[in-house]
Amino acid sequence: MKREDVLMEALPYIQQFHGKIFVIKLGGHAMVDQQVLEAAIRDVVLLSYIGIGVVLVHGGGPEITDKMKAMGKEPKFVGGLRITDQETLEIAQMVLVGKINDGIVSLIAKCGARGVGLSGNDGSLLIAKRKELQVVTIEDRTERVDLGHVGEIEEVDPAILQMLLSNEYIPVVAPIAIDRESNSLNINADTAAAEIAVALHAAKLINLTDVDGVMDAERTHVYRRLKVDETNEMIKSGVISEGMIPKVEGMIYALDQGVGSAHIINGNTEHNLLLELFTRDGVGTMIHP
Secondary structure, three states, rough: OHHHHHHHHHHHHHHHHHHOEEEEEEEEHHOHHHHHHHHHHHHHHHHOOOOOEEHHHHHEEHHHHHHHHHOOOOOOOOOEEEOOHHHHHHHHHHHHHHHHHHHHHHHHHHEEEOOEEEEEOOHOOEEEEOOOOEEEEEEEEEEOOOOOOOOOEEOOOOHHHHHHHHHOOOEEEEOEEEEOOOOOOEOOHHHHHHHHHOOOOOEEEHHHHHOOOOOOOOOOOOOOOOEHHHHHHHHHOOOOOOOOHHHHHHHHHHHHHOOEEEEEEEOOOOOOHHHHHHOOOOOOOOOOO
16 A cells, blocks of 8 residues: 555554543563564554554563572462462562563653553552452362462552553553552553553554464464454353463453453564554454444
8 A cells, every 4th residue: 555545544543542541451572572562562652653642561471580589589380370379479570660661661751752651550540359269170189379479450540550541651550559558469460451452442443462362173274353242252162272271251241341452463473453453444353243
């Protein structure tokens, strides 16, 4: 396409999204590859400059694991779930809040916008409770496992996010929450992004990850558009499986609560975010009511 055609195709989408709020979850390779992350942040800054309010939520599981090993502490998993004791929680806070979050804010500044780093503790943004014992299967037997300082969100107070967005800042949220006794808890970043999107009445919830979108059982075809009912059937039939399930379930929850649409995009290719949002065909999967 000619450059002017690209711009004209984008125009109605820019008009439609101006003044709206998008919640974007950064994950996958972007969390370990500085070039991939910086490319994603440049696109986010462009969204901000055309009048879209953007809230970023990030994960950091691989970096937490690497930091633990560097400090001589072996990560412990039971049935695929990380056990978070007090020391692990402190390392997670160090990595998520002290390193990753600060690094993203610095990149936002480098790209010409203003970011503010937050955790769920700030302004009581994310109130959580400690997860109940989880039932896991280990060698054909089931056990109830205490995950430690891992939380599930009970309440979101978006006031601090709304204040920052109204002053044209880009909030960057690390997935650490606080309970009602002022204890910190580690929470799932996909879940945090979904809950924040609901609280902000966001137009879109976007997951930048390492896959091209929701694929068929043979992993040869990417579905560009899916309705919630279709997506639920794909989970039941096993087409959507493993690590994609919590991402998609969080999106379905957000859509059921009023978020406009949800997108899964491969963040490893430059400008995929813009192509998904501002072209008719898109490049990822959009899930809608």
